[in-house]
Amino acid sequence: MESLVNEIQDLQTQCDSLQEKIGESVKETFPSKRAEGIKTVDDIIQLRNQYLTAELSVRNQDASTKKISTHPAVVSSTFTKELDELISSMAELMQVVNAQMENLEKSIENKASMIQQQNEIHDAMQQQLAANTESNQNFDDFVKSLESKQAKHSLDIQTTVKKMNEFLDSHFPVPSTKQQKLAGTNVNVYEMLSQKRFVSMKQLYNDLLNLAVEKPDGPYLVIDDQHWPPYVDLLLRFGIAVRHPGDINRIKLANSYI
Incomplete structure (x- = not known):
């Protein structure tokens, strides 16, 4: 029985190591600014770890009250069954983790696409604003030029009319x-x-x-x-x-x- 408990403890240690690797992999894949989305994955892993710890504790308690056969075939069969169950549980956990990671990747891609579109819209609006500013400046310059020409034309007309009147008064x-x-x-x-x-x-x-x-x-x-x-x-x-x-x-x- 002690051998089985030790093997389960070793398996628990491997699970802890696997959990750390999964956590490191998630952190490398998703920066800290996405921690809010990863929190769900961490919670799942922690709950699973708590479940395994509780299961190990129960088995340790049962070991003191129940007499388990030490026959190698029985021990091997029991360990193999429990190991298969653990592997199946970890496989399910990995599926959940992978699904969460895929969802997060899609969410990140969508947000990146939205940011790119917003940047393109911003750049286009900045270009339009600059063009409008330049157009308004050119229009103001054009209006000022017309006003200057109009003033000069009016002055020329007044001068011409004055000279014409002087000429007519003098000769007619x-x-x-x-x-x-x-x-x-x-x-x-x-x-x-x-x-x-x-x-x-x-x-x-x-x-x-x-x-x-x-x-x-x-x-x-x-x-x-x-x-x-x-x-x-x-x-x-x-x-x-x-x-x-x-x-x-x-x-x-x-x-x-x-």
């Missing part, structure tokens, strides 16, 4: 009575006392220009008694203004002068 003033007579205009006594009957060339041109800007669909100016005919003819003759195709008393600026 409000027609005097003498000019009206030379042009064959009938001037009565009241008209001779005032030179405000006709508008200046500057006023005529500005009226045409304002109509072209404010009413592009109907930029025609009606010619009446306040417009001096020689000035109107001058604009028409040099192609600065054109008549309405259906009304000779209406004129507008030519497109090239707008």
Whole structure:
């Protein structure tokens, strides 16, 4: 009987050694950060170890109360049976451990895949953010450039209009009575006392220009008694203004002068 107990104790020692190897193998396979998942495997091994320890204790107690045959054949048969049972139990335990390890490996692979996808999404978002920032900067620069060009264009227009008005005031003033007579205009006594009957060339041109800007669909100016005919003819003759195709008393600026 002592021999059987010693053999069972040796088997217990081998089980402890096997448990340590399994634990080391699990730790090498799964880093410490996965300890939470491995805890289940350790619990199974510990419970199995407790079971074997309790079984050994019971057998030791039974050895003192029961008389076991010391016949070699009986001892060998008993030991072989118990060893087979232990091997079967350990095989079942290894199956559980392997299943747990496979599940953990799949879980780790899934988490690694999710992390990789998140990193790819993060990189794509960073690239898009950088592109949007660059695009916004380019757009701001473009707007500033347009505003600068617009300001310069407005200044050029103001300068041109000012020079044009000065030129028209200097060379095409409000027609005097003498000019009206030379042009064959009938001037009565009241008209001779005032030179405000006709508008200046500057006023005529500005009226045409304002109509072209404010009413592009109907930029025609009606010619009446306040417009001096020689000035109107001058604009028409040099192609600065054109008549309405259906009304000779209406004129507008030519497109090239707008």
